[in-house]
Amino acid sequence: MIKVIINGCNGKMGRVLQEIIAAEPEMEIAAGIDITENSSVTYPIFPSVAQCSCEADVVIDFTIAKIVDQLLDDCVEKKLPLVLCTTGLTPEQLAHVEEASKQIPIVQSYNMSLGINTLAKILESVAPTLADAGFDIEIIEKHHNQKIDAPSGTALLLANTVNASLNNEYYYQYDRTAKRAARDKKEIGISAIRGGTIVGEHSVIFAGQDEVLELTHEAHSKAVFAKGAVQAAKFLVKKQNGRYTMRDVIA
Template sequence: MKRIIISGCNGKMGKKISSCIRERNDCTVVAGIDKNPESFDGFPVFAAPAECPVQADVLIDFSHPSALASLLAYCVDKKLPAVIATTGLSNEQIEQIKECSKQVPLFFSFNMSLGVNLLAQLAKKAAAVLGDQFDIEIIEKHHNQKIDAPSGTALMLADAVSSVLKEEPQYVYDRHAVRKKRSKNEIGIHAVRGGTIVGEHEILFAGHDEMLTLSHTAMSKEIFATGSINAAIFLCGKSAGLYDMGDIV
């Protein structure tokens, strides 16, 4: 039975993770960390990582980018593996994760869905075959409360595609500001925000007289919760290093 600490336990994703863990028999929540330290689900909740004295096997973070530094320091001090699933991290924060992974096992992915990560692998295959002859556009859609745009997942998909292209492409986010024809060496990335859309990602390969579309639609947040829990179980017992969904897929 793996013991899990949830960072951001009183947020929407934190509550969903807690709910999913209650239905499993291979893990349990032993503590939470949240700026609102009320306990709703029967385990103790602490306002900051440094205040948590509870022993655990792994931590799942679905909180806020501002909490990353203190969480990483806590995990390094406790030698505690962690799944970093918070979105909206800066490039500097991602570098911090990479640096800390030299001391403790860390799992980091822009998207915790197994399906999305499989989509990235399929997109790489398609780009390797079609990339020189097809224009590539990525469209992502999320609910109207999402702050960052484009989504980290859209950037992850763009990075996956660009990794197999012969020339490094330019990411174009605002075609309205570019009054010229589309160049071959670019990937257009478009963000839509509206309603309660959980998450949709589409990769469009547009060629001469034909199009290929790869897409993924999230119907609920539960897929991200399940993915983070599976990642946490996977991470237990691993040596220091940086892991991602590619290691599971």
């Protein structure tokens, strides 16, 4: 039985994750971490991983970027594998993830869904062909009106995947209002839309002469991210120290 600590258990993703784990015969929730209490759950809740007194095999995190540094330190201190699903991390925090992964196994991904990570694999194969043919590359991401970071971590994941397949020769253009010039062939445009209750939609557009190829992924519920996180947790408890991604999980 894999015992899980949910970091951010009372948040929207934390509640979805509870439902997914409840349906898993080989997993159970050992404890939750949150700054608020919740009398409706059967497991204990602690304000931090450091203060958690329960035995566990892995931590799954869906919180906010500003608490990630402390989370990494706490998991290293307790030798707990970590599935890190929080987005909006700074370069310094990503460096902290890299350093922590030398002491514990970590899965860190901007998107936990199978579909997005399959899309990333597709992009690796099609981007070089289309870029060589002169196609412009644009990414549009849409999310609900409560999402804090923009562009989304997933949009950056897709952009980084495309750019890596093109020898990292491209740069990212986020704001066209400040640039009064024709489009540069070596740019990847990234646009963010926030509104309503959109769970998540990402489109990668390759626009060429007289034709357009658009690859789109739509998440219709938050369950797809929770299912991916559970899959990552099962993967991680068998691994040595190191930094992994969802691409490793689904390989």
